[in-house]
Amino acid sequence: MVQTSARLLKVLSLLQSRRFWAGGDLARELGVTERSVRRDVDRLRSLGYPVHAAGGVGGGYQLGAGKELPPLPLEDEEAVAVAVGLRVAASGPVKGLEEAAVRALGKLEQVLPKRLRRRVNALQAVSVRIGDTAPRVDAEALAVIANACRDEEVLRFDYSSREGTASARSVEPYRLVHTSYRWYLLAYDLDREAWRTFRVDRIGPGPRSGRSFKPRPLPSEDVAAYVSQAVSTEAYRFRARVTVQAPASVVSERLSGVAGRIEELDAERCLVHAGGDSLEALAFYFAWLGFEFEVHEPRELIEHLLRLSERLARAAQR
Template identity: 55%
Template sequence: MVETSARLLRLLSLLQARTDWTGAELADRLRVGLRTVRRDVERLRELGYPVDATPGVAGGYRLGVGAALPPLLLDDEEAVAVAISLRTAATGSVAGLEEVAVRALAKLQQLLPARLRHRVEALRAATVPLPGEAAPEVSADLLAAIAAACRDRRRLRLRYRGRDGVTAREVEPDRLVHTPRRWYLRAWDVAKDDWRTFRVDRIEEPLGPPGARFTPRTPPGEDAAAHVAHAITSAPYRYQARVLFHAPLEAVAPRTSPAAGRLAAVDARTCLFTAGSNSLRELAVHVAVKGFDFEVLDPPELVPVLREVGDRLGRAAAASDRGSGLSREPDDPRR
């Protein structure tokens, strides 16, 4: 009986690990015959696990969708990864997820063997969070509803807080994109007849009921992440900068992020950086601190600002070299 139970658990683990299995593959993994595989599948069904079977030479088995969630069987690396992810989610930016993540983590840690619990606890003990600017929270229910509309290709009616206040929008949702701080939705705006990027934390709840199904449109040539990166780094800003770095893409890329601007290789020795800002001074400092020689292609107004910032930095360096007392307390006029 113990051998049969262990084999059933192994079979359930295999069915969870991959979508489709042939009977021969399962028999090989379990080191049993095809008849035993069929009997074990029937036992799983009797226990309430929906195992679908397709007859024929090309047929096989897959774990179907049931009324209840079957217990997940995780290997060591998967268990540690889930525990770490749950701990991260407990302090994440999805509203309402913290308590659920803590409950799930408590259940998982109770079942972890000692060797794995020590690994998770070692990571927890060695990790110190650095508080920073709070990320806007979004509702887990809102994310789930948008994701379902993307999957089912159904229109959504949104109340969106933009620069012009709250407006009603009807969209055909395509993809959710997540940066370290925010969630974005790429969607076709029906009224504007164009692709738009929406910050999910600016979508007011509750959403209207899912609308009519739509035929997916051909998205822009770039993937969803690149499209959103362009939208959030350039489109909303007053100034659009194009800077040519005299360094290869591989050298510049580690010093920027998709949320700050877009990088594209020009050739083996140069790359193009595109970004937006409402401040020319911020643009000037942002490109200067990357540590590579560069030239400004656009906008021309950025050039005199670079010169001004450079002169100011030069004066500061000269004053510091002379020991002019910039770091000392100012003279007291009473002395």
């Protein structure tokens, strides 16, 4: 009967909504005998979910941490929180998690009721962004693209090239790669009949996935290497060279997340090469460090720092 399976799902969900459930309560909640509850619990156990039980007064069933993760039943609010959290995670505050976050986001968005999707989008707007060396990537677009890759569906979108000219693209998406704080899409461009690497932040709003395609062999075994090579010519608007009066290890910890590399000069100083598209972001990263530093280039950054310094000095006057 469908009833049995539905009940099983319900038990699973009940057990996750409250730590302890007495057999009798569960039975009442589910509208079956206690014996059936015991059987359901057994079934869950045989499915690999560790349900602990405590005897005596105040005892009950409790879902524990097992080897595998049970499917997570979420309330509306919680789902929204998960979606928002994943969008943050996908935009990269924590290294090495972006791809997984995007995959999870794809799964979630696929089944997210419309009313919740609206809430997520509304909340998304107010997210606080730090420094922002990374251009803002639309997390929903990211999810759409990730799903298109997974499902092998042709993707259409508008793309603005580095020079700012826009063009409509129609591609077979293969991989979404996250490197040095940017998202890239490795895809086969159907109109140009060639492999291309797209910067996701340059993809226009609302990419649409369409009919499915038969995947062709990738241009390289090592996709990450291929992409990073393809984009190595990619330049930031500004490249900064800055000497910081602090040990390289300290700086690298505090600058985690900035695109760039750090050279140790001596025990107390290091040279930071950082790339960014915004002077504000670059200035803040270094100011935020809290150490003395010296900018060698670019000139624009030096000028920006001077202006900022003057503004702060004015703020402190009275």
